[in-house]
Amino acid sequence: MKKTLFVILSALPFPLLAAPPLSATLTYESKTLTSDGVLKQTRFQEKLIRSDQAVWTQRLIPKGAPQHNHAEDDHGHKHNLNFALDGKLIDRDAKGTLRLRYVRSEDKTIIEPRPTEYGMMGFDGSWEHAYYLLDRNDLKKMKALDRAAPANSRWYELRNPQRYTLVLWDSRLELPRSIETGNSNGTFSNRITIEPGTAPGTLPWQTLQGYRTIAYEDLLD
Amino acid sequence: MKKTLMATACLLALSQGAQAAGEAKNVIFFLGDGMGPTTVTAARIYKYKEEGFLNLEVLDGKARTARVKTYSNDAQTTDSAPSMAAYMTGVKMNNEVISMSPDTKAADASGKAYLNGKDATCPADNGKPVDTILEIAKSKGKAVGAVTTTTVTHATPAATYAHVCHRDAENTIAAQAVPGGAGYNAKLGDGLDVLLGGGTRYFKPKAAGGDRTDGRDLIAEMKTKGYAFAGTGSELNAIDAKKTAKLFGLFNSSHLNYELDRVKNKIDEPSLKDMTLKAIDVLGQNKNGFFLMVEGGRIDHALHGTNAKRVLDDTIAFDDAIKAALDEMQKRDPGLANTLIVVTADHDHTMTFNGYGKRGSNILGTVKNYKDGTEMKDKDGKNYTTLVFGNGPNRPATRTNLVEGAADKTQVLHDDYLQETAVKLSSETHGGGDVKLFAAGAGSAAKTFKGTIDNTKVFGLVKSAFGF
Ligand SMILES: [Zn+2]
Secondary structure, eight states: OOHHHHHHHHHHOSSOOOOOOEEEEEEEEEEEEEETOOEEEEEEEEEEESSSSEEEEEEOOOOOOOOOOOOOOSSSSSOOOTTTSEEEEEEEEEEEEEEEEEEEEGGTEEEEOGGGGGGTTTOOSOOOHHHSSSSSHHHSSSEEOOOOOOOTTTEEEOOOEEEEEEEEETTTTEEEEEEEEEEETTSEEEEEEEEOOOOOSSSGOOOOOOOOEEEEGGGGO | OOHHHHHHHHHHHHHHHHTTHHHHEEEEEEETTTOOHHHHHHHHHHTTTTTOOOHHHHHHTTOEOOOOOOOOSSSSEEEEHHHHHHHHHSOOOTTTBBSSOOOOOOOOSOOSEEEEETEEEEOSSOOOBBOHHHHHHHHTEEEEEEEEEEEEEEEHHHHOOOOOOOOHHHHHHHHHSTTTTTTGGGGGGGGGGGGEEEGGGGBBBBGGGGGGOOOOHHHHHHTTTTTTEEEHHHHHOOOHGGGOOOOEEOOOSOOOOHHHHHHHHHHHHOOOHHHHHHHHHHHHOOTEEEEEEEEETTTHHHHHTTTTTHHHHHOOOOOOOOHHHHHHHEEEEEEETTTEEEEEEEEESSSOTTTTTTOOOOOTBBBTTTTOOOBOOOOTSSBBBEEEEESSSSSSOOOOOOOOOOOOSSTTTTTTOOOOOEEEEESOOOOOOOOOOEEEETTGGGGOOEEEHHHHHHHHHHHHHHHH
């Protein structure tokens, strides 16, 4: 009896106990020191909203950012292939099949690539990566540090002579709070800082009535 | 006296025409969408190394070449609609327009396209259809067909058999191919003899998951009109094309997959070569000869995506289809005495080729100093790839060192690596540069393709090779 239950449970693609929807602000920062002595820094933010069935990410545009250009930059024909400003929605059905879509609110369009195009769009098809922002198995290969950490969180490190990776993992939220990689000589680093918040009452993917779905290839000519 | 004069005039016409006229019973027109000169060179190195040649460059060993100007009636840089239409009709028209007179507008005065979804809303007084070489061939009793890796209703194949003021009206274009139905293009007589590619969505009604708003099932209608239909690669393979008079195949709801994905994921779609050979088997039954258009249509799509690997794989698939067609035609018409083969592109892209890499380097890799094989570096000390694009979406805020590996998509040899671009645009654009044209066969006909010519001139040369 117990065994049967176990089999049934493990056959389910995701746990029965649904984690509540979660929202977070992701801050991406990178630093590069060039050979001619110039320090280049970049910073941008994304909103992450996730539930057991869907992960939504959307670039946050700071006040005062220049308007993005709507002028036709091709030959008057289609089309905007820049997905950086679109909501990126990865969801999974009851069978665990993942689907990637881009939600473009300015013209109420949902752009749906076909699965063979996911790679080109930068989606590796991993729910683990989309939902947890990393592969939790990788944490097991890292060294747990005794360094001071916020409640329910712990630092993990992986280091070789050339590179390092540092992760602050919050086991209660099942969410990293910081992921940093860089090279040991300090000329390059990349950091994502994750600040959890409250999920909105209405989730972004519940507000897509009236949107029209087009294929990614409809943007090609 | 009068008679003598006339005879002399006839002789004159004959001697001028003898350069090409009437030597081509068959014409196969190969079009690599967006396959500009850099793509040709890169694909050559990718498959045959620096010292080799693509089949499309060699053809029968006596290939003639020309450079083609591709500008459209209203644009310095064309899209695929007017450029292919120029080849097919000899008329320069506006961007987006499919085989219509130069006064045809794709959009109204306010700039709104004459489109409702995938249906055309072209006003009746908005230009006139102009005859295509395919229609003319059909009217002379030849068999005609179009084969592509895009939807069969996409701009390039559409320009061979349809007329519409906006290329995106793919529902309208589909109806033009269905003999006897509403919206049929009567210039096609008893209909195209071969139509192979993708795009079931424009042939099926909404209720059946398609895009058609008129409720018609055009695939069923085509079957009623006597077309053998194939929906997969294996179904096409099972058809005995030498005994099939009319062949229709749609192998994807939209475009076919990129060659790389088709092979990697073992997708049951035919290769461009498979489709080309089936088309020749069907069309070759006509004693009067045939006109066949074959498009490598997704070279352009991979270029817009700045994904050079898929560009090169689709270009090689296109080149392999040309090789297969050449071999097959040599069997049917030794020495290609009566068969003209033309290979060209409709426009360029912004892909370019950085120097000074070492001979033998992977064309998809980073530039290696030709003197000592070390990585070439930019001013910030970062290495860079040989192939890059003038514009497109992938312009990193900070360039980082690139790894010539395939472990993940940040590594330059990975299938999904996107080449870097100089100007940041949301979508990589076509380029305005000239494209190459290669021609062979049909006695002296191929020799008429030379120099720098306008794309509209190609129509005249093909027409005259046919002797029309
Ligand atoms: Zn294009």
